[in-house]
Amino acid sequence: MKRVLLLLLFSPLITLAQKNSDEGFVISGKVNGLPENSLVYFAGNNENDTVAKTTIKNGAFVLTGKVDNTDGRMLIFPSINARLFLFIGNEHINITASGTDFSDVVISGSPTQADYEEFIYQIKPLGDFVNYYRTQMQMAQTEAARDSAVIALNTTYNIYQNSIDRFITRRKSSPVAALLLAYSYDMDPNKDVVLLEKRFNTLDGSALQNRYASGVKTAIENGKIGAVGTKALDFTQTDTSGKKITLSQFKGKYVLLDFWASWCRPCRMENPNVVAAYNQYKNKNFTILSVSLDQDKDNWLNAIKADHLTWTHVSDLQFWSNGAAKLYRVESIPQNYLIDPNGTIIAKNLRGDELEAKLREVLK
Numbered sequence: 400m401k402r403v404l405l406l407l408l409f410s411p412l413i414t415l416a417q418k419n420s421d422e423g424f425v426i427s428g429k430v431n432g433l434p435e436n437s438l439v440y441f442a443g444n445n446e447n448d449t450v451a452k453t454t455i456k457n458g459a460f461v462l463t464g465k466v467d468n469t470d471g472r473m474l475i476f477p478s479i480n481a482r483l484f485l486f487i488g489n490e491h492i493n494i495t496a497s498g499t500d501f502s503d504v505v506i507s508g509s510p511t512q513a514d515y516e517e518f519i520y521q522i523k524p525l526g527d528f529v530n531y532y533r534t535q536m537q538m539a540q541t542e543a544a545r546d547s548a549v550i551a552l553n554t555t556y557n558i559y560q561n562s563i564d565r566f567i568t569r570r571k572s573s574p575v576a577a578l579l580l581a582y583s584y585d586m587d588p589n590k591d592v593v594l595l596e597k598r599f600n601t602l603d604g605s606a607l608q609n610r611y612a613s614g615v616k617t618a619i620e621n622g623k624i625g626a627v628g629t630k631a632l633d634f635t636q637t638d639t640s641g642k643k644i645t646l647s648q649f650k651g652k653y654v655l656l657d658f659w660a661s662w663c664r665p666c667r668m669e670n671p672n673v674v675a676a677y678n679q680y681k682n683k684n685f686t687i688l689s690v691s692l693d694q695d696k697d698n699w700l701n702a703i704k705a706d707h708l709t710w711t712h713v714s715d716l717q718f719w720s721n722g723a724a725k726l727y728r729v730e731s732i733p734q735n736y737l738i739d740p741n742g743t744i745i746a747k748n749l750r751g752d753e754l755e756a757k758l759r760e761v762l763k
Contacts, residue, residue, distance in 0.1 A: 423465035424487060426451075426474070428494040430501070433458050437478035441485075446475060465489055469511075469574050470609040486515070486574060486609075514566075514575040522566060522579065525559035526586050533588070563598070572604035577611040584618055592622030625727045627747060631656065631738045634723045636690065636713035639700060644713045646688060650742055653685045653761060655754075657735040658724055660692040661702030666733040669750060670706040676754045677710055683762045684740070686710060692732060694718045737761075 426441060433439075433455045441451040441462045450472065451464035466472070469488035476482070479499050485492070487509070496504040506512055532552035539545035563583055570576050580602075584595050596619045599612075606612060623629050635645040646656065657673065659666035677687055691714035693699035703712055715722055721729075727736070737746040737757060746757050 422489065423463060424489045425491045426462040426485075426487075426494065427460075427492070428462075429459045430494070430496045430499060431458050432479075432499040433460075433476065434478045437476070440473075440475040440477070442473045442475055446473065468608045469605050471611070486511075486578070488605075511573050511575055514570055514573045515578075517566065518575055518579055518582075522559070522562050523582070525555060525562055526583070528555045529559050530586065567598050567601055570606075571602050572606050574605050574609050574611070576602055576606045577609055577615060580615050581611045581618075584615065590622060592619055592626055593628065595619055595622070621728065625736060625744065625747065627744050629744055631736065631742050631744050632726050634726055636715050636723055638711060638713050639703065644688070644711060646738075647742065649686060649688060649738075651684075651740050653680075653740060653758070654738045655685075655687045655735055655749075656738060657687055657689045658692065658727070658729050658732050659689060660732060661695075661698045662693070663732050667702070667706065669733050670708065672751050672754060674707055674709075676758055679755070680758050680762055681710075685758060685762060688713065690714060690721065690723045691716075692718055692721050692724055692729075 428439075435455060435457070437455045439453055439455060439460050439462065440446075440449055441464065442448050443450050443466070450466060451462040453460050453462055462474075466487070466489060469486065471484060471486050474483040474485055474494075476499075481499060481501070483494075483501065483504075490508060490510075492506060492508045494504065494506055496502075529552065532548050532555055536545055536548035536552055539548055563579060566579060567576055580595060580598055584590065595615065599615055599619060602612070624632065631646060633645065633647045635643050638644045646654070655673070655676075659670075661667070673687065677685075687710040689708065689710065689712045691699050691712060693702075693714055694716050696714075696716060699712075699714060699716070702708075713723075727734075733750075734748060735754075736744050737749060739745045739761070745761070749757055
């Protein structure tokens with residue numbers, strides 16, 4: 400999954416503002432060392448989207464204007480090639496710093512600054528520790544080292560998750576809550592979209608009115624495609640003889656929806672495991688529907704024959720533009736989904752012994 404919307408999240412300055420007013424915003428700044436008469440811009444969604452601009456006088460500046468919501472925007476100092484990321488709405492903000500490195504920058508006037516500081520100084524470090532212990536577990540050379548890392552990982556992970564839930568409960572209307580969800584989902588290797596949606600559904604007010612909230616909403620919509628516990632998306636493609644085959648016609652059976660290609664070496668290496676599982680369970684209400692990302696039909700047919708793949712195969716021979724692959728957001732192969740008789744995905748990306756074990760579990 401790509402990053403949701405954490406653009407410049409940890410730049411030297413992020414100001415988080417929650418309360419909009421009809422008067423617009425006022426950004427007053429005093430930064431020692433800024434070149435006299437140099438420009439300062441307040442930009443919107445990108446650097447070319449100028450909301451306001453002015454020039455520096457004796458290290459000071461005042462920017463005024465009006466924005467539609469509380470969101471992430473950039474304060475740009477072209478003369479020193481510096482950018483400060485502000486999360487701001489229509490309010491009066493004061494910025495002071497003793498130098499242009501902004502190492503001691505102080506921001507006042509933003510009611511959600513304390514929310515952001517709680518995130519950056521309390522919650523984010525816990526996320527960093529989770530990533531650290533996860534790496535330690537993966538790199539462990541001995542069983543003892545791995546066990547030690549697992550204990551530390553589980554403990555830190557639970558504290559980290561609890562801190563997120565506490566923040567969301569107390570600050571469900573804060574724009575920082577949406578930013579926190581974007582961060583936590585981006586840092587989660589498991590991409591638990593069910594948990595993300597549960598948390599997102601508790602937010603309200605200003606928390607839902609910024610680009611982070613929009614990014615989280617999109618991540619939820621995309622993440623639910625092919626997710627365990629969701630309904631399999633139906634599609635129709637042509638089989639090896641030119642007949643139209645629809646996924647839903649297999650309803651009532653356990654179906655392994657398998658994405659592969661003749662040119663995919665990992666797929667071909669996995670095929671013997673798939674063949675073994677099929678031969679063992681094909682008479683127990685189980686079948687396979689394979690979708691090939693091939694372009695050349697002869698290569699596709701030859702691979703089916705060579706690997707003894709005796710189940711149903713379909714393809715539109717459009718390579719990575721295969722319609723079913725795009726529907727399921729397939730970005731790498733092999734990839735598979737185990738679908739139950741009701742059309743619900745109950746497992747995904749089963750490999751080797753995992754496939755046989757899962758089939759043994761559900762077809763016992």
